[in-house]
Amino acid sequence: MSYNSVQQLRTDFPALRETEQRKPFIFFDGPGGTQMAQQAIDGMLTYITEGMANLHGAFGTSVKTDALLEDGRKAVADLLNCSPREVAFGQNMTSLAFSIARSLGSFISAQDEIVVTELDHRANVDPWVTLARDKGATVKYIPVNPSTYSLELEHLPEIFTEKTKLVAVGLSSNVTGTVTNIAKIISRAKEVNALVVIDAVHAVPHLPIDFKQLGCDVLLCSAYKFFGPHIGISAIASSLFEKLPVYKLAPAPQEIPDKLETGTQNHEAIAGLIGAISFIEQLGEGTTRRERLTSGMERIAAHEQELTNRVEQFLMSITEVKLYRAPADTPKTPTFAFTLENTNAREVTQWFAENYNMCIADGHFYASTMAEKLGVNPMGGWIRIGLAPYNTLEEVELFERGLQEFISTKLRK
Structure with a gap:
């Protein structure tokens, strides 16, 4: 990283600072939302304290807000490698997915098929299942292999047919960390002229993303998963976006990307988003922002991989642990889901919170x-530990010590 050390990087995250009044938390809950970088906080505070306004006014604060949205689109475009006019903001990824699904209703009929997966977060399943139900279309699932925790892509020729109109798939699992072979799915989808929607919420914090290279039609993500505030982001290929009918107010703009952004946007969150992207940019090198962002993401991935190897080997060495992790030849994010024999997941996480201040x-x-499908619900689901660039080897070692202590005192009495 361009920071001299992880400890230096951590200074950009106020939530990590120890004070006389507060012992710092150890944050292993990145998949549920990262801590906010100082750059994001500063962006929000600056916008709020220097004067807020709505759009399209002649006065200074309104002109500044107009520019803020354009700057936000340009920053996201460099992060995802798309056009700024393909970027639209919303309340969150789920709300954007439902809005886009409703808009796609005119393209779907009762004779059509929509494909989703058994691996994904419901935010990239239920909007499309709801669309299919409303239109009388058929829903098909790409199955997850219960041994490899990856999608069974060998079934694509039978699942994707000439009736397939839309395919929704996650780039990376928010549970197992499995990175799906998106290129294979998109290639098959385009053979049958199907639209492809990618949930990249869990992938963007860990992997460089190239919207143009992926060749999907819609990509969705959320800034609070990569060091920013709660705001949803969509990248929609202009060829689809321009003909996408949306539910909107009559006087609102007809042009992309504004037409999808119903009502007043969360301007301070967009300011925070720009700050979060700036944080990633500062980690990288290059002559353009896109180059620096790609380099920054690669350095994040390299740091996280070092810790990943340690956590993976540790969890695999504990006989009482069942680790839900794809094979070594499958790319994965630093996200680990496991269960402990004869133990409810909440008992474990509550114990860590009380004894180690660990999230x-x-x-x-x-x-x-x-x-x-994997039968984990009777145990309270999975226990999940997710790494972020501000996590340290010392924190991982503390987790190891804590889990060994829990097992020795609770399971090996």
């Missing part, structure tokens, strides 16, 4: 189809 999540994480 570890439990549940099905809205990947409820996979949770049901």
Whole structure:
């Protein structure tokens, strides 16, 4: 990283600072939302304190807000490698997905098929299942392999047919970390002229993203997963976006990307988003912002991989742990889902919170189809530990010590 050390990087995250009044948390809940970088906080505070306004006015604060939205689109465009006019903001990824699904209703009929997966977060399943139900279309699922925790892509020729009109798939699982072979799915989808929607919410914090190279039609993500505030982001290929009918107010703009942004946007969150992207940019090198962002993401991935190797080897060495992790030859994010024999997941995470001030999540994480298929719900779902660039080897070692202590005191009495 361009920072001299992880410790230096951590100074950009106020939530990590120890004070006399507060012992710092150890944040292993990145998949549920990262901590906010100082650059994002500063962007929000600056916008709020220097004067807020709505759009399209002649006065200075309104002109500044107009420019803010354009700057936000340009920053996202450099992060995802798309055009600024293909970027639209919304309340969150889920709301954007439902809005886009409603807009796509005119393209779907009762004779059509929509394909989703058993691996994904429901935010990239239910909007399209709801669309199919409303239009009388058929829903098909790409199955998840219960042994490899990856999608069974060998079935694509039978699942994708001439009736397939839309395919929705996650780039990376928010539970197992599995990075799906998106290129294979998109290639098959385009053979049958189907639209492709990618949920990249869990992928963007860990992987360089290239919207143009992917060749999908819609990509969705959320800034609070990569060091920013709660705001949803969509990248929609202009060829689709321009003909996409949307539910909107009659006087509102007809042009892209504004036509999807119903009502007044969360301007301070967009200011924070720009700051979060600036944080990533500062980690990288290059002559353009796109180059620096790609380099920054590669450095994040390299740091996280070092910790990933340690966590993976540790969890695999514990006999009481069942680790839900794809094989070594499958790309994965630094996200680990596991269960402990004869133990409810909440008991484990609550113990870590009380004894180690450690933020570890439990549940099905809205990947409820996979949770049901793998039979983890009776145990309270999975225990999930997710790494971020501000996590350290010392924190990982503390997690290891804590889990060994829990097992020795609770399971090996």
